[in-house]
Amino acid sequence: MKKHFEMRFGGTGGQGMMLMGDVTAEAAGIKEGKEILLTKSYGPESRGGACRSELIIDDEKIAYPVVSEPDVVLAMSQKACDSYTGDLAAGGIIIIDSDLVKSVPQRGRSVFSIPITRIAKEVTGKEISANVVALGAVAVLADVLDEEAMKEAVIERFPAKFTEANVQAFEAGAAAAEELVSGQAKKYA
Amino acid sequence: MEQHVFDRLMRDDKLPHMWCRGCGNGIVLQSIIRAIDRTGIDQDKAVIVSGVGCSSRANNYTDFCGLHTTHGRPIAFATGVKMANPELQVIVVTGDGDSTSIGGNHFIQAARRNIDLTVVVFNNSNYGMTGGQYSPTTPVGAFTRTSVYGNIEPAFDVCRLAEGSGATYVARSTTYHVQSLIKYIASGITHKGFSVIDAMCDCPTLFGRINGLGDGAKMIAAWPEKTVSIEKAGTLSADELEEKVIIGEFVNSSRRSEYTEKYARIIEEAQRERADLK
Amino acid sequence: MEKTAYAPEYRVLTGNEAVTLGALAAGMNFFAGYPITPATEIAELASELLPKYGGKYMQMEDELASMAAVIGASFAGSKAMTATSGPGCSLMQENLSYGMLAEVPCVLIDVMRQGPCQGVATMPAQGDIMQSRWGTHGDHPIIVTAPSSVEELYRETARAFNMAEKYRTPVMVLSDAAMAHMSEKIRIPAAEELCITNRKKPDVPKDRNYKPYEADETDIPPMASFGDGYRWFVSGIIHDETGFPATADYEKIAEKLTRIERKIDWNIKEIESYEEYRTDDAEIIIVAIGIVSRVAKGAIDKARKEGVKAGLFRPITLWPFPDEALQKQAAKAKKIITAEMNDGQLSRIVKELDGTDGKIEKVTRNDGALMTADMIYDRIMEVK
Numbered sequence A: 001m002k003k004h005f006e007m008r009f010g011g012t013g014g015q016g017m018m019l020m021g022d023v024t025a026e027a028a029g030i031k032e033g034k035e036i037l038l039t040k041s042y043g044p045e046s047r048g049g050a051c052r053s054e055l056i057i058d059d060e061k062i063a064y065p066v067v068s069e070p071d072v073v074l075a076m077s078q079k080a081c082d083s084y085t086g087d088l089a090a091g092g093i094i095i096i097d098s099d100l101v102k103s104v105p106q107r108g109r110s111v112f113s114i115p116i117t118r119i120a121k122e123v124t125g126k127e128i129s130a131n132v133v134a135l136g137a138v139a140v141l142a143d144v145l146d147e148e149a150m151k152e153a154v155i156e157r158f159p160a161k162f163t164e165a166n167v168q169a170f171e172a173g174a175a176a177a178e179e180l181v182s183g184q185a186k187k188y189a
Numbered sequence B: 001m002e003q004h005v006f007d008r009l010m011r012d013d014k015l016p017h018m019w020c021r022g023c024g025n026g027i028v029l030q031s032i033i034r035a036i037d038r039t040g041i042d043q044d045k046a047v048i049v050s051g052v053g054c055s056s057r058a059n060n061y062t063d064f065c066g067l068h069t070t071h072g073r074p075i076a077f078a079t080g081v082k083m084a085n086p087e088l089q090v091i092v093v094t095g096d097g098d099s100t101s102i103g104g105n106h107f108i109q110a111a112r113r114n115i116d117l118t119v120v121v122f123n124n125s126n127y128g129m130t131g132g133q134y135s136p137t138t139p140v141g142a143f144t145r146t147s148v149y150g151n152i153e154p155a156f157d158v159c160r161l162a163e164g165s166g167a168t169y170v171a172r173s174t175t176y177h178v179q180s181l182i183k184y185i186a187s188g189i190t191h192k193g194f195s196v197i198d199a200m201c202d203c204p205t206l207f208g209r210i211n212g213l214g215d216g217a218k219m220i221a222a223w224p225e226k227t228v229s230i231e232k233a234g235t236l237s238a239d240e241l242e243e244k245v246i247i248g249e250f251v252n253s254s255r256r257s258e259y260t261e262k263y264a265r266i267i268e269e270a271q272r273e274r275a276d277l278k
Numbered sequence C: 001m002e003k004t005a006y007a008p009e010y011r012v013l014t015g016n017e018a019v020t021l022g023a024l025a026a027g028m029n030f031f032a033g034y035p036i037t038p039a040t041e042i043a044e045l046a047s048e049l050l051p052k053y054g055g056k057y058m059q060m061e062d063e064l065a066s067m068a069a070v071i072g073a074s075f076a077g078s079k080a081m082t083a084t085s086g087p088g089c090s091l092m093q094e095n096l097s098y099g100m101l102a103e104v105p106c107v108l109i110d111v112m113r114q115g116p117c118q119g120v121a122t123m124p125a126q127g128d129i130m131q132s133r134w135g136t137h138g139d140h141p142i143i144v145t146a147p148s149s150v151e152e153l154y155r156e157t158a159r160a161f162n163m164a165e166k167y168r169t170p171v172m173v174l175s176d177a178a179m180a181h182m183s184e185k186i187r188i189p190a191a192e193e194l195c196i197t198n199r200k201k202p203d204v205p206k207d208r209n210y211k212p213y214e215a216d217e218t219d220i221p222p223m224a225s226f227g228d229g230y231r232w233f234v235s236g237i238i239h240d241e242t243g244f245p246a247t248a249d250y251e252k253i254a255e256k257l258t259r260i261e262r263k264i265d266w267n268i269k270e271i272e273s274y275e276e277y278r279t280d281d282a283e284i285i286i287v288a289i290g291i292v293s294r295v296a297k298g299a300i301d302k303a304r305k306e307g308v309k310a311g312l313f314r315p316i317t318l319w320p321f322p323d324e325a326l327q328k329q330a331a332k333a334k335k336i337i338t339a340e341m342n343d344g345q346l347s348r349i350v351k352e353l354d355g356t357d358g359k360i361e362k363v364t365r366n367d368g369a370l371m372t373a374d375m376i377y378d379r380i381m382e383v384k
Helices: A016-029 A078-084 A115-124 A127-141 A147-158 A160-184 B005-009 B025-041 B055-060 B074-084 B096-100 B104-113 B158-163 B178-190 B204-210 B216-221 B259-275 C013-025 C039-052 C065-075 C086-102 C129-134 C148-167 C177-181 C250-265 C288-304 C323-332 C344-353 C373-383
Strands: A004-012 A033-040 A050-058 A074-076 A093-097 A110-114 B046-050 B063-069 B088-097 B116-123 B171-172 B195-200 B227-229 B245-252 C010-014 C030-033 C055-059 C080-084 C106-114 C120-124 C143-145 C172-174 C183-187 C232-233 C275-278 C284-287 C311-314 C318-321 C335-340 C360-366
Touching: A004 A016, A004 A078, A004 A127, A016 A050, A016 A127, A016 A147, A016 C010, A016 C183, A033 C177, A050 A078, A050 B216, A050 C288, A074 A078, A074 A127, A078 B074, A093 A127, A093 B096, A110 A127, A110 A160, A115 A127, A115 A160, A127 A147, A127 A160, A127 C318, A147 A160, A147 C086, A160 C311, B005 B025, B005 C360, B025 B178, B025 C129, B025 C344, B046 B055, B046 B074, B055 B063, B055 B088, B055 B116, B063 B074, B063 C143, B074 B088, B074 B259, B074 C030, B074 C055, B088 C275, B096 B104, B096 B116, B096 B158, B104 B116, B104 B158, B104 C013, B104 C065, B116 B178, B116 C344, B158 B171, B158 B195, B158 B245, B171 B178, B171 C288, B178 B245, B195 B204, B216 C120, B259 C039, C010 C013, C010 C148, C013 C039, C013 C080, C013 C106, C013 C148, C013 C172, C013 C177, C030 C039, C039 C055, C039 C080, C065 C080, C065 C086, C065 C106, C086 C106, C086 C129, C086 C172, C086 C250, C106 C148, C106 C177, C120 C177, C129 C172, C129 C318, C129 C344, C148 C172, C148 C183, C172 C177, C172 C288, C177 C288, C275 C288, C275 C323, C284 C323, C284 C373, C288 C311, C288 C373, C311 C323, C335 C344, C335 C373, C360 C373
Parallel strands: A004 A074, A074 A093, A093 A110, B046 B063, B046 B088, B063 C232, B088 B116, B116 B195, B171 B195, B227 B245, C030 C055, C030 C080, C080 C106, C106 C172, C143 C172, C284 C311, C284 C335, C335 C360
Antiparallel strands: A004 A050, A033 A050, A033 C183, B171 B245, C010 C183, C106 C120, C143 C318, C275 C311
């Protein structure tokens, strides 16, 4: 497994991309005991602008707090896909919300298309759960992450009354990703 | 025999004071001392905070905790003192330049918060310590070392400024009207909230001389002519009030809560929440 | 995947969160500040947490007032802090100098951003190295520390409070816009590990004869709090041991200014903190603070793979500067490379040290981006 791993969660303000970073950092850093470094950047708008959180996971202390060659990019909007996928690492993967991203600029890369927001709506009735669906998908597709640790981190992040809905959302995202993987053999290892 | 109030509340070893002959600051200082005495506040729980300028030397001579700060900032320092320990009675001695020019923002913001400070403005219409330059309370047309052609800047009315900013006790008196000055300062101290007492005083050495106003005694004696009570002012026209200084109580209100008391409720609530979490 | 069992005291925090939590752990019970990017989150968290622990948060009208309120609160017995960035730090200098002269324990966090003036509010820089030392008029001591990670921000903020209390002086902590907003996993130390220090209180009778600036052999005068029974006076004018102005007495003026420098000098070994990385046999010494020091290690490792003996000297306490330790390294080094995110402020400090003549090279970055390991590596290879 890769020692140094970079991921980026990009979308629009309000989609919960920052929270995805927090949950994944908690899973990898606290539950898995790895070194992590998380950064977030916002556009000038509080809502509706492109924003991203970026997480570096390593076995050793992380010196440089900048993601330069992400191994995984999640794009939850067309703008995020356009702006945030150009520096993808060789062998890296792009996960897109297939209803929100219509074209992926980088041809020939591993792209996992999942109707993330639609699944959220179907499973929990709420689009706002899309980031939890995405976390399930990322947990499966990013090999550096442990699915159980991620699920635990999701559960702990929210008040208990949301646990059931969140577990369903997480598992639905994971299942969608598994389906893609088993369908075309795992592209990233 | 009972000790004299000055012996009890002042540091006689620091006297004589550094103010010029005829300066009105001494009268304001003794009014503060008598007012403190009248309120009966605990000598060990009072802090007198000052800025920079002639007036800000006043707390050198008083036997309380004294905090002599930077120019314009005494109200900000005093805010920290009061907030950290609301049991303390915090009195600010400041000048017109200190409180309404360099410290103008601190003055209006503290008034807006209605934090329990008593601010006594030694208002002598000029910067005395630097040699008599015009300040925000110098009357239009007055001469100072930096307005040798006559001052063209309209003056702040300290009381209206305080009132407009939210102060809940505001009064003005002069070095002539000493009994009311003492009364207002005492009221300001007992008032729970931001209190401002605009103490009109005299700078014969600089402002008085350059404007031909005579010595200290003459300047003090001129106050009855120059002033009008707030009650009487209500019956006069704007023209009649022109160039008159209105004295009296402008505001004495308990409608707005005091800042540190409100914050104490925040602490209570936050601690309850914290207990609930456990 | 093998799981490591970690105790729950590990947390993922941003640099700004770590500063606030470190301060609270050290006993902060008063915060006054004014919003400014990239330091604002420190104030936000303080406003939420302080009242939960009985502490006070005040949002002042500006940075002048913030520093003033912090000093006022300290005189009333609080452990007080403010947090700002370069532009606000400039405004705080006036009352920071009051804190120096009047010997007021308090902590100032400066989250450095690209400057001068407004600069770029969101970009990190290290341009306040000199401002933190020489930003005020006149001479005075100051303690400034420059952490390089989220964990160190937590610990150094707590240590800043301890030093402020122990030496009766303002202490500054330099963070930057990058560390402020990035999250790392940190180990929250147990309270005992932080060795919480409280200011020494006077034990003389509670009356008007208490001399607030009468120091014993440590040169650090015990400090009463307003309201605890002593009636004392303190002034921003140079004062004698009574606290009252001593403007006509040359001897008293010199005595005061000399003592406040001396109280830090005498404790320099305890205050001083630095890290050395692979310096044992190093011929090229990189000098870097804060976030730059992190990438410097990568550059050193890479250079060593090429057979170049490089090492890092990292001042953690920036002021007083750990001169002796660096001079020791400088004496045996062929080259010293200062690496920093400004136009060469650290370089000026190092130039003043003995044994560095003709050895100093620098690598600087002033465009608001982080320095990279390659920039330092390239410089090592150029000068080796």
